[in-house]
Amino acid sequence: MVDVADKVAYFQAITGVEDTDLVAEILSAHNWDLELAISSFTSPDQRSGLNLDDNINDTNNQSLLPRHNDFDEFVTDQLVRDEFVTTNQTNPRSGLVVNEQTQPPPGLVWKLVTLPFSIVSASLGLVSGAIGLGFWAAGGVLSYTFGLVGGRGGSGSGEAPVSAAVSEAAAFVAVFEREYGVIRPGFVVEGFMDALQRSRREYKLLFVYLHSPEHLDTQGFCERTLCDEAFAAFVNENFVAWGGSIRMSEGFKMSNSLKASRFPFCAVVMAATNNRVALLQQIEGPKSPEEMLAVLQRVLEESSPVLVSARLEAEERRSNIRLREEQDAAYRAALEADQARERQRKEEQERLANEAAEAERKLKEEEEARERAAHEAAEKKAALDRLREEKALALGAEPEKGPDVTQILVRFPSGERKGRRFLRTTKLQSLYDYVDSLGCLEAEDYTLFSNFPRVVYGQDKLSLSLEEAGLHPQASLFVEINS
Known part of the structure; x- marks a missing residue:
């Protein structure tokens, strides 16, 4: 207490x-x-x-x-x-x-919505034990009990929303630049928790500045020390810098946690184990750039072995993880290759079985089709034969030559000729029945016509008699297959 x-x-x-x-x-x-x-x-x-x-x-x-x-x-x-x-x-x-x-500054409400925050104050010689290289190398997750210092927001009532911490950091940087210029430590526009995790990821220490606007020494310290070009460059190169005003929520909480009793106040911290922060150095009261550089240089030199060891261990850990991942990938690739070959073998067997079944099915279908076609052809032939017989019977007996008899000669596309005598009163339909009864054509759709002059005797003339069609007493007709 x-x-x-x-x-x-x-x-x-x-x-x-x-x-x-x-x-x-x-x-x-x-x-x-x-x-x-x-x-x-x-x-x-x-x-x-x-x-x-x-x-x-x-x-x-x-x-x-x-x-x-x-x-x-x-x-x-x-x-x-x-x-x-x-x-x-x-x-x-x-x-x-x-x-x-x-x-x-933030009032009593902060006492109700925040949790205690552990600060480990130790000399640099003992810090390596408090830090735990494994924490830095493995990149372990800091507990959300850091909600006190504006870490990542969650559902708990003791954690501030991320936007509030970021807004405070942005407001602090904007006011600082407006009052003191842009030559300054590169304060990150993040909450303290995010800045601490950034320093852990980058294997750097976190430089903390708590700004007390009303303090008499604040303006001079900011103008002559923090905004000194050499000092700002040194901090930006070797540290992650975070600043906050004690007139804002997070800055006020940090001043409580770090027990800041004199301003200007600066500190150097780093993430430690057991959800704690290691306080490596605190600097209270106005200091010149040279004094600040000397202190920070000493802290940096004393903490360098810890950071280097952590970095090397992290690289070794990443190398081991990468090696395991490569081995796992090789095993998965071999397993997948075996599985692929087994799938291919099964697929090939299934394909051959399917092809055999398909060939057998097609053969059966072709056989059935041939049988069906033969049956249909036989039925069709029988039907045509019956039709020819019917049409031949319908023609009756061929009349003897005489003045009332017309001689018709029919030429087929094959060159074959057929002739017959008809009464002059016979209709043109009987000529078509005669051609059908001969069985000389495979086509069923054809037309009879005469040459010189060409006259087509189509469907529109079937009801005419031979005499009316101009075919009496004799005529030579041609068969034209309709396409």
Whole structure:
């Protein structure tokens, strides 16, 4: 538990009140609840002219606490105020003029929605044991109990949404660039948890800067040290940098977790085992670029063996994983090849069986078709024979020559000729019946015609007599197969 001196120092660092007795009295009035005391002191009611003595004596005055309908509303309220306005307030007990920011830090609500956060403070010589190379090499997943420091959001009530942490980081970077320029450490636009995991993935340490806008040394430290070109280049090359304002939710929580009691405040941390963060170095108070570089260089040199070993072990682990994957892939390929050959063998057997069955089926179908065709041909031939006989009988006996008899000669496409005598009153239909009865044609659709001049005796003339058709007393007709 944080002792009395630490609470007093922290209250002074946050509020800017220099009177130690006054700070102790404020904290005592709030049962030494640091967050409640800070929230009450920086409440809008205090800035509107309420007497400080009256307010600190009433620890149950709920008007001093920020009120919000839900967590998202509270975070949004913290983010939208990126302009910091300083007002002067005279403390009625001490006469001290306190520079106070118009935007209060996160209030008591953070005590209700966050979980404890473990910080391992150790010298670099002992850090390798706390880190655990396996954690870095295997890339183990940090527990979501880091919800305190703005990690990845989840369904638990103690974890802030990812968008809130990212928005705070973006707001901090935007304000910092606007006030101090673009030559600065490359603060990542991520929550602390994501920045910590980024440093683990890149095998770097995490440089943390907590920004106290109202502190007297802040502007000079930012302008002369953080924005020093050589210092910024060194940090960007060797560290992952994360910054946050203590006037915002995540920055305020980190200042609690790291027990920041003096500003400007910087720290160097790295991910450790058992869901903890190893605090390698903290730097409090204003420092020159040279002093900061010396400290960071020393931390970097002392932690280098740990990072190098972790990197080598990770590469070896990745190599082993890659080798196992290649072996597994080779085994799977061999197994798949065996399975493919077995499938091909079965498919070939099935194909041959199917082909044999298909050939047998086709042979049977062809045989049935031949039998059916032969049967149909026989039936057709029998039908034609009957038809020819019927038509021959219908023609009657061939008449003897005489003036009423017409001689007809029929020439077939094969060159064969057939002739017969008919009465002149015989219809042209009888000529077609005569041709059909001869059985000289395989085609059933044909037409009779004469040459010189060409006259076709088609369906429209079948009812004419031979004399009416101009074929009496004799004529020579040709057979034309219709296509």
